[in-house]
Amino acid sequence: MFKPWSKIQWFLMGMGVFALILMPSFSENDVIRKWMDILMIAILATSWNFIGGLTGYPSFAPAAFFGLGAYITAILMNAGFNFFLTLAIGSAFGGVIALLLGIPILRLRGHYFAIATFGVAEFFREMADNLRITGGGDGINLPQIIGGPDYFTRFFYFSMLGVAVLAFLVQYFVTRHRLGYGLVAIRENEDAAAMTGIDTTKYKIIAFVLSSVFPAMAGGVYAYRAAFLEPIDVFDILFSIKAIVMTMLGGVGTVMGPLVGSFLMEYLADYLWSAFTEFHSMLLGIIIVLSVLFLPRGLMHLFQELRLKGWRSLGAILRNNIQRFRV
């Protein structure tokens, strides 16, 4: 299933991270901001992968925990806390909330679970809209970061990169150990998983917690950068949907899939926007539909299949994928 990476794979990954570390020294601020967005979506997609991709429970909760983390950073920084400390507290809090919510909603399966997680994001947004501590519908200001645009663009970029690397490493180690096997078994057949001795309730909750802590951190970075939060802004269901689409496109249940998907989609969306401003959303929609039809398990799975069967079989694989939809 998940083979440990070879030295070469680790080397290439290291080079990639190294390039991301060096990139700001050579780049304009708007390129750095673009990559900050890519990393943020990659964090959300990687997180979704824990519960949606590995465990097979389609969750719309990333937006909920993203917003939760954002608000915790806002509230705590206004109370004088250090920024990085607020990220740690936000993610820990997010994890505890995910644990408490997971116990009831992970009893639901399939669509029912998806709807419940959708409700969680809406519930959080309502809370933020109505509580005094969050500033209600008027929103909440954060302390301004001190320093020029060159400095703070890089500061937020490196914060996002740090969270992304952390999320990736955790996912890598989870998938190469017992825990990852247990999650995949639940996705494949939950009754059989229980019968092989897997504590399915416990494992599902762990997956849900893991899928919540990193969005909360990313939300904290986002909040400090935005310097102002509104409920509709951070509890935006689009964050969850993006996370799902990116992972599906890149490769469900693989560690590289969410990263590849986020990178491609963000650049593709940019390109389409500049080349076909009038109907770029429509084109993007068509591309997503086509990729779901022809690559239901994403690009990474296509690469794996091609490596096994050779490039000549590309046509056959795509034909085979689309045939699943015949009735």
Place this chain on the structure above:
Amino acid sequence: MSEVLLEGRAVSKRFGGLTAVSAVDFTVYKGEILGLIGPNGAGKTTLLNCITGFDSLNEGEIFFRGTRIESLKPHVITRMGIARTFQIVQPFPNLTVLDNVTMGALFGSLDARKEVKRAHAVAEEKLEMVGLINKADSLASQLTLAERKRLEFAKSLATDPEIILLDEVNAGLNQAEILNAIALIRKVRDQGVTVLIIEHLMKVIMDLSDRVIVLHHGEKIAEGAPREVTSDEQVIKAYLGEKYVAMMEKLG
């Protein structure tokens, strides 16, 4: 054949108004092969579900090595040493055969097989035993029915059970495959694993079982050596009755 391994006392399970298992007492001794037979709908699968924690009982107690298990969860029961196969096979379809069996080795027992590498080794050993090692890298969904049944068997064995509960492992298999399965079940028993087998084919039951329990409409109607039980009048009625009714219906 004296040590009691698994014991049920007055086990009952109802679904709404239907009593699927009705006050059944049973004992499984260490090292034996116990046959569980009865017409379709007799409650055999439901009894297995009760033992393995998939169904909760309405009444009764179940003991495994003297410990009460009827309110424990399936994964706990598996780890204590009770494995089962499902009548309708339950593979992890998109995983390889090796990974399917690895799951059993990784999670199924209390002792430390926590490492993926070691679990793979155990899985390979079990695949060798059931004769599926040449399919180790195939996806479970690509196997034939007979192979899937063997996979199910290997997966259960990988949990290192003391007793294995087999639910119609031979249904849908051809003559050669059945002979194969019989030999395999013997081999498993000879390695010290107790076997409880649900089976429709009388020949298999007569060949394999040390003792037989007969269920009919959820009740235990007979128990004993295979030859005694099959000559029991009530048992013949239970089996013939079914066919008789069917024949009468056909004739109108």
